Amino acid sequence: MSRFAGKTLENLMPYTPGEQPRDMQYIKLNTNESPFPPSGKAQAAAASVAARLQLYPDPTCRALHEAYAASVGVPADCVLATNGSDEILNFAFMAFCDENTPAAFADITYGFYEVFAQLNRVPYRKIPLNEDFTLPIEAFCKNDATLFIANPNAPTGIALPASEIERILQANPDRVVLVDEAYVDFGGESCIPLVAQYDNLLVTQTFSKSRSMAGARLGFGVGNPALIADLNIIKYSTNPYNINSMTMAAGLGVLADESYTRANCETVIENREYLAAELARMGFIVLPSRTNFVFAKHPRMDGEEIYRYLRERGILVRHFTSPRIADYNRITIGARADMETLVNTLQKILEETT
Numbered sequence: 001m002s003r004f005a006g007k008t009l010e011n012l013m014p015y016t017p018g019e020q021p022r023d024m025q026y027i028k029l030n031t032n033e034s035p036f037p038p039s040g041k042a043q044a045a046a047a048s049v050a051a052r053l054q055l056y057p058d059p060t061c062r063a064l065h066e067a068y069a070a071s072v073g074v075p076a077d078c079v080l081a082t083n084g085s086d087e088i089l090n091f092a093f094m095a096f097c098d099e100n101t102p103a104a105f106a107d108i109t110y111g112f113y114e115v116f117a118q119l120n121r122v123p124y125r126k127i128p129l130n131e132d133f134t135l136p137i138e139a140f141c142k143n144d145a146t147l148f149i150a151n152p153n154a155p156t157g158i159a160l161p162a163s164e165i166e167r168i169l170q171a172n173p174d175r176v177v178l179v180d181e182a183y184v185d186f187g188g189e190s191c192i193p194l195v196a197q198y199d200n201l202l203v204t205q206t207f208s209k210s211r212s213m214a215g216a217r218l219g220f221g222v223g224n225p226a227l228i229a230d231l232n233i234i235k236y237s238t239n240p241y242n243i244n245s246m247t248m249a250a251g252l253g254v255l256a257d258e259s260y261t262r263a264n265c266e267t268v269i270e271n272r273e274y275l276a277a278e279l280a281r282m283g284f285i286v287l288p289s290r291t292n293f294v295f296a297k298h299p300r301m302d303g304e305e306i307y308r309y310l311r312e313r314g315i316l317v318r319h320f321t322s323p324r325i326a327d328y329n330r331i332t333i334g335a336r337a338d339m340e341t342l343v344n345t346l347q348k349i350l351e352e353t354t
């Protein structure tokens with residue numbers, strides 16, 4: 001750190017993104033990317049605006065907001081597009097937390113919540129998940145804080161029904177409850193239908209997973225127009241042009257190709273069920289996933305050892321070192337052939353170590 005760094009930096013533990021190694025060709029199952037290319041319509045739309053990149057993009061994102069709002073069934077003033085959903089998470093910390101309004105989130109959840117709390121110097125509490133990694137609903141009902149809930153959760157993959165989230169919304173009428181639905185398209189239940197009823201609900205979604213656009217950086221928030229107006233104040237105080245022209249065009253392109261998105265999600269779900277069944281057959285404990293990844297451990301093998309063994313054989317998965325989950329690996333669902341290679345490689349580890 002330089003001698004000029006301020007206090008915020010001193011206390012900040014930045015997020016560690018999944019590795020993106022360039023040393024060899026890996027089967028990449030470590031960052032929950034889609035195994036499919038973006039929709040051809042998204043690619044063509046992005047290319048078609050490349051010749052006009054000398055112009056700033058539309059800061060109001062009007063066409064994109066309207067198309068996305070129509071796709072999720074809300075009025076356009078209930079949505080805000082952001083540079084990946086990470087950006088709207090940060091906006092929410094800036095807008096809805098301060099020294100008197102702490103943040104609260106699960107002890108095992110998306111690691112960026114803690115980073116954004118630290119970055120914005122917001123006090124925060126971690127609420128321990130139950131022993132089986134389900135969300136302790138009662139504890140979330142009793143917390144006087146802005147709540148951040150990933151549903152389905154990451155890295156566990158476990159989903160809550162919207163009715164359980166609704167109990168949390170009802171118990172916290174004076175606090176914003178942010179429901180991060182980054183993985184909802186793989187079998188979760190969205191809370192967007194509750195937005196009309198609860199003015200404290202903010203749902204976030206991303207085009208990085210089910211819509212194969214992680215590289216374009218496009219996320220959305222859906223909430224009451226007053227919440228969206230607050231978030232717009234943050235947007236216009238940080239980066240009014242947060243969605244670049246090519247991403248905006250690609251977003252419109254993929255929204256015009258819903259059947260492509262749906263078919264890809266179905267394939268991911270099929271491949272997930274195949275992988276989960278094969279892992280279980282090999283003795284792995286696999287948490288019930290409604291996402292594009294599974295979280296699994298083997299009773300007689302160390303999580304890190306599995307991670308290393310796979311890495312040496314060209315397969316990358318994500319291993320977290322925090323104590324409650326150090327035995328597990330998070331495995332992104334890829335193409336069927338990659339799932340089969342993974343299963344065969346794991347079979348070998350188990351044979352070699354018996």
Ligand code: PMP
Pocket residue numbers: 083084085086087110150153154180182205206207208214217218219
């Ligand atoms: N929420 C969760 C739970 C995630 O796992 C991720 C992906 N790392 C994000 C949000 C952010 O995704 P993006 O910024 O690519 O939309």
